[in-house]
Amino acid sequence: REIKKITKIPIALITNTALFKYEDVRRDAMEFDIVLPSLDSVTEKSFRAVNRPHREIKLNEIIEGLVSFANEYKGKIFLEILFVKGVNDSDKDIMALRRFLEKIHFDKVQINTVIRPPAYSSAKPINEEDKKRIKKLLGDKVEVDIAFTSKSKQKTNATKDDVKNLLKRRPCTYEQISSALGISLEELKAIIKNLEKTNNIRVNKFGEEFYYSVKNDE
Numbered sequence: 720r721e722i723k724k725i726t727k728i729p730i731a732l733i734t735n736t737a738l739f740k741y742e743d744v745r746r747d748a749m750e751f752d753i754v755l756p757s758l759d760s761v762t763e764k765s766f767r768a769v770n771r772p773h774r775e776i777k778l779n780e781i782i783e784g785l786v787s788f789a790n791e792y793k794g795k796i797f798l799e800i801l802f803v804k805g806v807n808d809s810d811k812d813i814m815a816l817r818r819f820l821e822k823i824h825f826d827k828v829q830i831n832t833v834i835r836p837p838a839y840s841s842a843k844p845i846n847e848e849d850k851k852r853i854k855k856l857l858g859d860k861v862e863v864d865i866a867f868t869s870k871s872k873q874k875t876n877a878t879k880d881d882v883k884n885l886l887k888r889r890p891c892t893y894e895q896i897s898s899a900l901g902i903s904l905e906e907l908k909a910i911i912k913n914l915e916k917t918n919n920i921r922v923n924k925f926g927e928e929f930y931y932s933v934k935n936d937e
Contacts (some may be wrong), residue, residue, distance in 0.1 A: 726914035739784030757799040765807035789823035796825040804843040813856045826862045877902040
């Protein structure tokens with residue numbers, strides 16, 4: 720509410736929906752112009768395999784809370800679903816999601832997959848054929864969300880600390896760092912070389928890409 724007093728820019732809420740079982744949380748969420756809830760599965764086994772939630776978090780409560788919210792909320796809902804290869808991408812899982820979507824109001828579904836080095840090495844991304852299959856099964860309101868597709872048009876004087884701060888938030892490839900900070904690859908090369916020399920960062924290969932991240936002791 721306070722933010723809306725100082726700007727007319729639409730305000731979005733990104734949520735994992737774990738607290739939507741509470742009426743006061745749903746009521747507060749009504750104040751946002753756009754809500755982006757995530758729900759990666761509506762089947763118990765797949766939900767726990769993908770999210771590894773605390774044992775007290777109940778999937779049925781999340782679903783009931785999201786249904787209650789979605790059917791009262793007047794703004795836009797962009798549901799986000801992360802698919803992990805061999806975990807929640809079966810036709811059975813997808814059709815269960817489709818039946819759930821038929822119960823709620825939403826504007827679109829954004830599907831994504833594992834694109835950065837995950838917390839668990841067993842987590843693998845779905846491929847392009849999987850995405851097409853999922854999109855077809857889920858229906859017309861589905862779009863494939865591709866991270867880091869937009870490039871910064873404004874060149875900046877990014878520093879070593881800017882790169883480190885970005886990598887503290889998430890592992891990134893060379894191109895992703897360049898895009899996010901508006902820095903040329905040539906300038907970035909010198910910064911990365913300096914960070915490697917001072918033993919501040921590590922590099923890991925995931926798929927065909929190399930990702931940089933800040934070491935844990937930083």
